[in-house]
Amino acid sequence: MEIAVDTTIKLIQGLELKNPVMNASGTFAYGEECSEIFDLSIMGGIITKGLSLLPNKGNPPPRIVETPCGLINAIGLENIGVDAFLKDKLQFLMQFKTPIIVNFFGSYEEEYVECARRLSIEGVAALEMNVSCPNIKSGGIQFGTDPHTLYALVRKVRDVTTKPLIVKLSPLAGDIAEMAFSAQDAGADAITCINTIPAMAIDEETWRPTLGNITGGLSGPAIKPIALRTVWEASHKVDIPVIGCGGISSSADVIQFMLAGASAVEIGSFSLREPFCFPDIINGLTQYMGRHSIDTIQDVIGRLKL
Amino acid sequence: MEIAVDTTIKLIQGLELKNPVMNASGTFAYGEECSEIFDLSIMGGIITKGLSLLPNKGNPPPRIVETPCGLINAIGLENIGVDAFLKDKLQFLMQFKTPIIVNFFGSYEEEYVECARRLSIEGVAALEMNVSCPNIKSGGIQFGTDPHTLYALVRKVRDVTTKPLIVKLSPLAGDIAEMAFSAQDAGADAITCINTIPAMAIDEETWRPTLGNITGGLSGPAIKPIALRTVWEASHKVDIPVIGCGGISSSADVIQFMLAGASAVEIGSFSLREPFCFPDIINGLTQYMGRHSIDTIQDVIGRLKL
Amino acid sequence: MKDLECSVIKNQKVANNTYLLALRCDGHIGEYMPGQFVMIKISSNTHPFLRRPFGILGYSDGLLYVLYKVKGQGTYMLSNKHPGDKLWVLGPLGKGFSLPECNEEPFYVAGGTGLPPIFSLAQHLKKGHIMIGAKSLDDLALVEQIRNIPNTKASFTTEDGSFGFKGLVTDVLKKCVSRGRGHVLTFDILEHDIQLNQMTEKECQMLRHDPLIIYACGPYDMLRQTYIIAKRCRARCQVSLEEHMACGFGVCQGCTVETRSGNMRVCKDGPIFDAADIIWR
């Protein structure tokens, strides 16, 4: 039974999603593998693995360690680089009738700017700026924990692109709302909360760190309560939309994030365990809407009852 | 079989623990209930519920919600107040031959100072200053996320007490090492990493927050990887001892925290689920030492192999 | 308080979404008072993390009985346990009901998942009038066992009228304690509520003059309503409260309720409270 509900989200001027469910960056590669197992056109949006100006080989193994209800990754942002992406991957992704959001990062300001410049071409629906990756030595997370640094960086990127610009924050910020506000102030069109949380695992038998990189980023259901709180805090401070991310694993979780103030969501770790979760969760949403007599999902955003 | 190993920890000048295992503040009340079920003398140290100058009624219910591999609490620091503690509880705790560490907090600087002053009496082995509680409106966590505010606060408290002073940090700090350094600079004798992490839960059926206080603090195994990383970072920056706390649930976990740099540990949430865990974990430590031919546990601290 | 490893002996559906669990305890749980509860650890790994509180339905010869309703993930996982599976039981916890004084006649009111402590108490006291409420006949568990408690009367109420009185269990209570209630009762009685049917007007009027003690366990609104009725007829009233719990043995302050004598922990100072002490929301 097709339920006649409206799941579209007008996220940003010029960026409309057919539903609020996207993948998170880094758990979907460039879409090819998943396209073999389900129709990517169902996605609210597709977000690419984080790209840097040049190809990046990432960190030594092991890069993954499981933790209670979650995992730590220390991939180290291995990626093919902006140019290879534009040449080899974008065309493929454009066949699916859904917005392609390109996630990118830099080790220094000029790299961010140059990435944004090169990525501002047709076929790219929006840019997601990662200022919060705990997995690289220089760059990354320190941009995402100081509001002034963040403002300056987003400003520079804003100057070179007219694409919708999403800034993806780190939960490490003492005050996530302040960071969100800085990003908005500097011209960001939306905020993503959150990236992984810096974390560590040790093998008490060998006395060695479990990850090749010593530390990495925690994700999965374990961090969901933290992510939900950041969405709540950030969405009360800014006027631009907030995209929720962190530990989402069901349509119930999607609704919770939207009630807290998220306009859309990204699912990362859970889709590593459940590659078929996207169709399931998107269907679950329409069912939920039917059960609760919700006509347009947009009406759920920020409607937490206090 | 008694294994002849040395589990003592010389934590601070004048504060020696018979083993590195203590309870965390707030999950052990003032010791009475647990004293009925096992001999508290086995504890490395006993840490009281966080005290304020006046009694505090805490937050409205529900105060507890379970999350994946953890829980969020929003107790709101309900406590009987410093004076009632000194009058009704301290004597009782002093019968156990183990150091009594009193955890305290304030809503403003002067309350911290006055608590510390009153608590600096015989029978109190050390003070643990909570600058990181996410559960009270004013005070608490904002002291623990800005290094300058923290420095000023610790300075003031340091001036009124000669008791060993432990500062308990929040994981929200953008740079936990910097916070630890500020605390050391201001005269702290040790650091505890970490308090709970601000978090939230929502009921998607009722559209309401699950906790009476809307947000609370996440604890339990879910946060262990984050806590471990903070211990690693903080202990590399400061010369004073670091006490590890967050999600510890086995003697293996204790060893991991010590390898990362912790001189002692605190166990909170897990002991709510397993009230008998303290004897088990302390025994587990001596067994581990026997198995690995470690004579003195002090030798494990910070010995992670890279 | 002990922490016992227990084996599932029986885990049987006895009503809509409701299971009767019998556990063989490895060790003696000790004396318990009706109204006390246990915290059950459902998984040996750390998810779900917290134990779940359940009233003690009965305990004898190392066999512990629990009656539970599937609500969320914990109780769902519990319902999938098979004979032989292990569970860990912390208990007995909390304070039990205070027993009737002098010639107080006990009335028992239970709604929803509130049956276990009430059943246990009636079984212990072996006198008085038990009133059980449920949504529908399908939700009523242990009907025969309740009727078989010696020397007691039992009335059943369902919201949809599918069994016993139609309405709320507090409606029955109201009638039983009100002036001329014998009269009203005969008027309202449904054919198949045998026990109540047998209550003569004389018996009912006696109740009114005798001092009453009303024990109640169930949804919050039912408890408050029970208390209002009890107050009106000057009956003592003891209620069993529920609150989300982390520890169940008094150390976390997670289950606090406000009372006239300050904050109280449901798990340690309760779960049984004098209704008059509670500051009702």
Place this chain on the structure above:
Amino acid sequence: MKDLECSVIKNQKVANNTYLLALRCDGHIGEYMPGQFVMIKISSNTHPFLRRPFGILGYSDGLLYVLYKVKGQGTYMLSNKHPGDKLWVLGPLGKGFSLPECNEEPFYVAGGTGLPPIFSLAQHLKKGHIMIGAKSLDDLALVEQIRNIPNTKASFTTEDGSFGFKGLVTDVLKKCVSRGRGHVLTFDILEHDIQLNQMTEKECQMLRHDPLIIYACGPYDMLRQTYIIAKRCRARCQVSLEEHMACGFGVCQGCTVETRSGNMRVCKDGPIFDAADIIWR
């Protein structure tokens, strides 16, 4: 790649800490090549969070066989599954072994938990010489089934000498491929290693002249050692690598290894690699 719900049919201890798991798949897993693997979801709740990778030991008529060793929490929980319990299987995943070309004679080397893909391949090719290594007799699984693979020879090696040759499996390999190895072999043979015993010097010498392909799965050091030997006798060598995995189907870059043609994902580009392509640590 499919995600199938499977029922445990059998989960039986077949060696020290080692279990043979038979699963009935609800649906057809599809064609698979020896060397491919599956990701098994052990719990329907989110702890343990990740699936676990296991080589396919065999698959036919909807029955999937896995041989696994208990290592940590996931495999421990797996070993507690009973017939009728559900598991979820994602697969088949990765690339299988490339088959022998022309007249290449296959040698198979398996150590520790490396048996499944090797067993599956030998069963498929039905020729060649299988060399199995373990710590001790107690750790050796499926000895009879290995011996019964038609048209193959099987040699067993244990580190403590409790069964077959004493030493490392790569010692046996070394002897088999070395000049005059026929001679050395007869000298070293232990009574109960029947298959190898039957290898005449002539047969052994033939191997040396024939082109060889060596397939290996097991601990990293064993693989590297195997590759060194293969290189010396100019044999092709294919190894199955292990790396911690999050997804198993190529999207997370969690399982990357460095090769001469750049970073490769063990789960998608492997787990089978030409040993010559790998940058050995």
